[in-house]
Amino acid sequence: MSDQPAAAEPRRLTTREAADRLGVKPETVYAYVSRGQLGSRRAPGGRGSTFDAAEVDALAARGARREPQPTGTDLVFRTGVTLIDPEAGRYYFRGVDAAELAGRYGYEEVAEWLWTGTLRPGVRFTAPPETLAAGRRAVGALPPHSTAMDRLRAAAVAASAADPLRFDLSPDAVLGTARALIPTLVGSLPVAGPQDAGDGTRQEAGGAGGEGLAPRFWRRLTTRAPDVPSLAVLEAALVLLIDHDLAASTLATRVAASARAHPYAVVSAGLGALEGPLHGAASGLAHRMLAEVLERGGAAPVVADHLRAGRRVPGLGHRLYRGEDPRATTLFALLDRVPAAAPALAAARDVVTTTARHTELHANVDLALAVFSVASGMRAEAGEALFAVARTAGWIAHALEEYAERPLRLRPSGQYNGPRPPQPLPGPRPAPPS
The missing domain is CATH 1.10.230.10 (Cytochrome P450-Terp, domain 2)
Incomplete structure (x- = not known):
C-alpha cells in the first residue's frame, strides 16, 4: 500500500471562470455544452455548473477563445431570446426561467414581454376584422379533410394578402403584425363540435370581447367544456412552447428574415418546417x-x-x-x-x-x-396546432433580431459532388421503338 496521500481532484472552474478563460459570455459556455464541445458537472448544492480546467484550456486552444465573429458564410446566431442549460435541465426566456413564467403569466403577456421587454398585465391580442375575415374565407375554401396545419398555413397567407403594409419591417410595424396575426391564426380555425358541420368552417358569433387567447383556442380544439385546471394546462403549454432556441422551424424563420421576408412569410416558413414528423407533428x-x-x-x-x-x-x-x-x-x-x-x-x-x-x-x-x-378529447393533430400557434411568438422574436442583422448573411456554400466539368451538352432522349 502506498504511503502517498491520494491526489486531490483539481479545482473545477465556475461558469464565470470558464467564460473568462475562453474569452466569451457565460451564455456561450452553455452553448458549447449543448453542442458537446465541453463537459460540465453540477456544482455542490445543485446551483450552477462546474468545468474541468484542462478541458476548458484545450477548447480555448482549438480556437474558442473569442466570441464567434460572423462572416459572409457562417451560421452564427447571436440571440437573446432563449438560453438552454442542459445540465440543469432548465431553459430561460431572456434570462428568466420559462417554467416560472408559465406559472405566473399568460401567453399574450409573455409574448409581449419577450418582444418588447415590457410586461403588460392582462394584455389581449385581437385580430382586425378584415384580416380575420380573409383568414376564415381561405380556411373555408379548403377541402373538409384538411388538417389544422393546412388551415393555419392558409390563414397566414390570407392575412398577408389582406395587409398592404406587410413589407414595413420597422420594429413597431412588425409588432403590430404579430399582435394581429396570432389571434387571426386562432380565429380562422373552425370551432369544434356540431356547429362546424357541413363545410367545417362555421365560427361562433361575436368577437373576443376581451377574452384571452387560450379560451378562444380551446373551442377550436375540442367540443368539451373547459374547466379551470384544463385551461391552465393550455395556457402554460402555450407559454412553454414559445421558443426553444434554434429548432428547425426557428432556423427556417431566421433564414427568411435574413432575406428580408415580411413577418407573414417568416411565420409561413416556420409553419412549413414545423410540419415534419420529427418536429411539431x-x-x-x-x-x-x-x-x-x-x-x-x-x-x-x-x-x-x-x-x-x-x-x-x-x-x-x-x-x-x-x-x-x-x-x-x-x-x-x-x-x-x-x-x-x-x-x-x-x-x-x-x-x-x-x-x-x-x-x-x-x-x-x-x-x-x-x-x-x-x-381533453382532442384530435391527434391538436398538439401540433398548439405548438404552431405558441411558437409563432418566438418566430417573431427571432425575426426582430434577424432584421437588425446584416441582410442575406445566412449564405452557406455548397460542397459540390456532381460530375466534374466539362460535360457534354445533353441531347434529347431517344424516342422509344414503335
Whole structure:
C-alpha cells in the first residue's frame, strides 16, 4: 500500500471562470455544452455548473477563445431570446426561467414581454376584422379533410394578402403584425363540435370581447367544456412552447428574415418546417400511441410493437436534456390537477417505465401534449396546432433580431459532388421503338 496521500481532484472552474478563460459570455459556455464541445458537472448544492480546467484550456486552444465573429458564410446566431442549460435541465426566456413564467403569466403577456421587454398585465391580442375575415374565407375554401396545419398555413397567407403594409419591417410595424396575426391564426380555425358541420368552417358569433387567447383556442380544439385546471394546462403549454432556441422551424424563420421576408412569410416558413414528423407533428404520434395503450390496457404490447418494427417510441428522449424535458415536467404537474387526465397520465408513465427496461429515455414535451390532447378529447393533430400557434411568438422574436442583422448573411456554400466539368451538352432522349 502506498504511503502517498491520494491526489486531490483539481479545482473545477465556475461558469464565470470558464467564460473568462475562453474569452466569451457565460451564455456561450452553455452553448458549447449543448453542442458537446465541453463537459460540465453540477456544482455542490445543485446551483450552477462546474468545468474541468484542462478541458476548458484545450477548447480555448482549438480556437474558442473569442466570441464567434460572423462572416459572409457562417451560421452564427447571436440571440437573446432563449438560453438552454442542459445540465440543469432548465431553459430561460431572456434570462428568466420559462417554467416560472408559465406559472405566473399568460401567453399574450409573455409574448409581449419577450418582444418588447415590457410586461403588460392582462394584455389581449385581437385580430382586425378584415384580416380575420380573409383568414376564415381561405380556411373555408379548403377541402373538409384538411388538417389544422393546412388551415393555419392558409390563414397566414390570407392575412398577408389582406395587409398592404406587410413589407414595413420597422420594429413597431412588425409588432403590430404579430399582435394581429396570432389571434387571426386562432380565429380562422373552425370551432369544434356540431356547429362546424357541413363545410367545417362555421365560427361562433361575436368577437373576443376581451377574452384571452387560450379560451378562444380551446373551442377550436375540442367540443368539451373547459374547466379551470384544463385551461391552465393550455395556457402554460402555450407559454412553454414559445421558443426553444434554434429548432428547425426557428432556423427556417431566421433564414427568411435574413432575406428580408415580411413577418407573414417568416411565420409561413416556420409553419412549413414545423410540419415534419420529427418536429411539431411528433405529438400526434405520441397521441395515437397513448390512445392505443388505453385501448389495449397497458404499455407493454404497444412499446413492443414499436421496438419490433424498429421505430422509436414516441414522446421519449430529447437531444438537449439528459433527464426529463422541463416542459414535460411542468405540464405533468399541471395535468395532475385535471381529474379527466388521470388515465392518460397513467398510460404515459407506463410507457416511460416499460421503455426503461430496454433503454432509459425520459418524457419529452410531445408526450405531455399527447396526455393533454387525449384527456381533453382532442384530435391527434391538436398538439401540433398548439405548438404552431405558441411558437409563432418566438418566430417573431427571432425575426426582430434577424432584421437588425446584416441582410442575406445566412449564405452557406455548397460542397459540390456532381460530375466534374466539362460535360457534354445533353441531347434529347431517344424516342422509344414503335
